[in-house]
Amino acid sequence: MAESPEARELVYLVTGGCGFLGEHVVRMLLQREPRLLELRVFDLHLGPWLEELKTGPVQVTAIQGDVTQAHEVAAAVAGAHVVIHTAGLVDVFGRASPETIYEVNVQGTKNVIEACVQTGTRFLVYTSSMEVVGPNIKGHPFYRGDEDTPYEAAHSHPYPCSKAQAEQLVLEANGREVHGGLPLVTCALRPTGIYGEGHQIMRDFYRQGLRLGGRLFRAIPASVEHGRVYVGNVAWMHVLAARELEQRAALMGGQVYFCYDDSPYKSYEDFNMEFLGPCGLRLVESRLLVPYWLLVLLAALNALLQWLLRPLFLYAPLLNPYTLAVANTTFTVSTDKAQRHFGYVPLFSWEDSRTRTIRWVQAMEGSAQ
Numbered sequence: 001m002a003e004s005p006e007a008r009e010l011v012y013l014v015t016g017g018c019g020f021l022g023e024h025v026v027r028m029l030l031q032r033e034p035r036l037l038e039l040r041v042f043d044l045h046l047g048p049w050l051e052e053l054k055t056g057p058v059q060v061t062a063i064q065g066d067v068t069q070a071h072e073v074a075a076a077v078a079g080a081h082v083v084i085h086t087a088g089l090v091d092v093f094g095r096a097s098p099e100t101i102y103e104v105n106v107q108g109t110k111n112v113i114e115a116c117v118q119t120g121t122r123f124l125v126y127t128s129s130m131e132v133v134g135p136n137i138k139g140h141p142f143y144r145g146d147e148d149t150p151y152e153a154a155h156s157h158p159y160p161c162s163k164a165q166a167e168q169l170v171l172e173a174n175g176r177e178v179h180g181g182l183p184l185v186t187c188a189l190r191p192t193g194i195y196g197e198g199h200q201i202m203r204d205f206y207r208q209g210l211r212l213g214g215r216l217f218r219a220i221p222a223s224v225e226h227g228r229v230y231v232g233n234v235a236w237m238h239v240l241a242a243r244e245l246e247q248r249a250a251l252m253g254g255q256v257y258f259c260y261d262d263s264p265y266k267s268y269e270d271f272n273m274e275f276l277g278p279c280g281l282r283l284v285e286s287r288l289l290v291p292y293w294l295l296v297l298l299a300a301l302n303a304l305l306q307w308l309l310r311p312l313f314l315y316a317p318l319l320n321p322y323t324l325a326v327a328n329t330t331f332t333v334s335t336d337k338a339q340r341h342f343g344y345v346p347l348f349s350w351e352d353s354r355t356r357t358i359r360w361v362q363a364m365e366g367s368a369q
């Protein structure tokens with residue numbers, strides 16, 4: 001006898017659903033959550049691509065809203081079974097003020113939690129970050145660690161500080177009584193550096209390489225490992241975690257999970273070359289040309305210029321003391337906690353992830369291909 005299709009009855013809300021990760025989560029939910037009845041996509045800026053999703057069997061509701069506005073969040077959350085909170089201000093380049101970063105990342109997360117409590121939504125998955133742990137300001141390496149590896153998480157930059165505070169709020173909210181009397185169940189997912197279709201920084205590196213005549217110059221020693229994870233696998237992990245939170249509330253509630261897959265351990269630049277190489281760029285060894293002390297000096301100069309020029313215009317290059325420290329400190333994870341707790345196995349192999357990302361770079365406007 002053919003299996004009867006599962007009833008469509010669940011309402012999901014994805015905050016930040018039009019961002020790099022958010023779009024992948026939205027598309028993954030539509031493909032892989034058969035019980036979905038309505039999908040609410042909440043974002044400050046709605047993408048035109050949402051329109052094409054509105055013709056399928058799931059009701060896709062686009063909500064233009066701001067997570068810092070408690071009433072807008074509460075209205076969007078009301079009646080949802082599950083919230084996946086990916087909205088955030090990802091800024092390590094000094095584009096936004098520290099106050100704005102806290103307002104969006106911390107106050108925004110408080111608003112999401114309070115909305116769940118007030119309206120009776122029981123399941124909340126939060127997109128945290130590896131940066132909640134490190135690299136720390138002391139530059140200590142974190143070499144293929146897991147969720148229990150001891151590490152001194154000392155931060156000073158507003159972005160990791162805000163993500164750490166928000167994650168803490170989400171974990172503390174686990175077990176709170178929501179409207180209707182049942183407990184809230186929360187968990188936090190911590191991606192390392194996400195890559196894949198739509199990754200703005202990969203786009204920036206590619207364009208920079210084209211401007212430099214097809215070359216990029218190595219700044220970070222090849223021996224420094226930087227954790228990377230494919231966006232499709234991060235999205236899949238969110239979908240699975242959200243699905244399993246109800247059945248495995250006692251095990252998963254209040255837990256953190258690193259996001260991982262089979263992407264190889266490499267330096268930030270060598271990893272990028274896995275995609276940019278096949279698209280015509282090459283990485284020039286430049287250790288003698290650009291010694292590390294010069295990079296530190298350039299990064300400090302960029303920070304000074306940013307401060308001096310701020311009254312006139314925003315100068316926010318990729319290289320600053322913080323990004324240099326992150327790129328130059330080994331931080332990689334090796335864990336199977338998500339598999340043990342909720343059956344996560346990467347949906348995309350490394351080969352798939354690589355091929356998809358290369359195709360996306362090749363399709364970019366102005367591509368060398």
Ligand SMILES: NC(=O)c1ccc[n+]([C@@H]2O[C@H](COP(=O)([O-])OP(=O)(O)OC[C@H]3O[C@@H](n4cnc5c(N)ncnc54)[C@H](O)[C@@H]3O)[C@@H](O)[C@H]2O)c1
Pocket residue numbers: 015016017018019020021022042043044045065066067068085086087088089090104108127128129130163190191192193194195
């Ligand atoms: N990109 C990475 O490598 C990475 C790694 C680890 C964790 N994360 C986390 O993943 C999440 C998504 O990151 P991303 O890389 O997709 O960033 P992104 O900037 O592409 O997406 C963030 C989305 O949030 C929305 N947003 C921002 N402020 C908002 C507000 N006030 N109200 C409503 N929506 C708002 C933006 O419009 C955007 O669509 C973030 O929480 C980030 O901290 C990202």
Ligand SMILES: CC(C)CCC[C@@H](C)[C@H]1CC[C@H]2[C@@H]3[C@H](O)C=C4C[C@@H](O)CC[C@]4(C)[C@H]3CC[C@]12C
Pocket residue numbers: 090092128129130131192193194201219220226268318319322323324326327
């Ligand atoms: C030294 C320069 C030549 C290279 C600069 C690269 C730099 C812009 C990159 C390196 C590492 C990147 C971060 C890392 O992948 C992880 C995260 C966590 C996530 O929560 C937000 C993005 C962030 C901070 C990446 C930003 C870009 C970084 C610093």
